[in-house]
Structure formats: C-alpha cells, structure tokens
Amino acid sequence: MKTKYLITVAAVSGGLSLGVAQAAQEKEHQEQTINSSEVPAAVQSAAQTQAQGATIVRWEKEGANFEAVINKNGRQIGLEIDPSGKVLSKHNEAKEHKQQGAKY
Numbered sequence: 001m002k003t004k005y006l007i008t009v010a011a012v013s014g015g016l017s018l019g020v021a022q023a024a025q026e027k028e029h030q031e032q033t034i035n036s037s038e039v040p041a042a043v044q045s046a047a048q049t050q051a052q053g054a055t056i057v058r059w060e061k062e063g064a065n066f067e068a069v070i071n072k073n074g075r076q077i078g079l080e081i082d083p084s085g086k087v088l089s090k091h092n093e094a095k096e097h098k099q100q101g102a103k104y
Contacts, residue, residue: 030063043085051068054073064082064083065080065082065088066081075092
C-alpha cells in the first residue's frame with residue numbers, strides 16, 4: 001500500500017513540476033507590443049543599423065529586452081535587443097509565431 005501511495009505522489013509531483021517549468025518558460029517569452037516612443041534611443045539606433053533601410057513594422061517588449069520586427073524583402077525578422085542597444089539575437093519572426101500557433 002505504501003509503495004502505491006509513493007508512486008502516486010511521485011507521479012503527481014513530476015507532473016506539477018513540468019507544468020510549473022512550462023508556465024515559467026511561457027511567462028519568460030511573453031511579448032507586449034509597444035509604441036516606438038517607449039523604446040530607448042540606444043535600442044532604436046541599434047535596430048535602424050541592423051535594418052539597413054528596411055522597415056521596422058512593430059516593437060515588442062520581452063521582459064527587460066526589446067524586439068524590433070523588421071520587414072525586409074517580404075520577410076519579417078525579429079531582433080532581440082537589450083536596453084543598452086546590444087543585439088542579442090536575430091530570428092525569422094514567421095517561424096517563431098508558427099511554432100506558437102499565432103497567425104501573423
């Protein structure tokens with residue numbers, strides 16, 4: 001009887017742990033669309049440099065960092081930039097939202 005109880009407790013604990021980890025990961029990746037007036041000058045400058053004449057279609061805030069979504073030759077590219085203007089990553093925005101199930 002004790003073994004059955006321990007197995008049940010272990011299974012429930014494991015399931016809860018995975019749920020908490022997934023929720024934390026989703027919270028970490030929450031994006032909030034913001035206006036360009038809310039973006040620091042250093043971040044805007046870094047995005048313009050990376051865009052090389054392409055259009056910035058929207059700004060997003062992800063935790064402490066910012067994301068500029070650039071439309072370049074019909075493709076949307078996301079640039080993650082820290083508040084000081086350092087570019088942290090570059091990714092295909094359509095691919096990211098397809099994985100999350102969003103329709104853009």
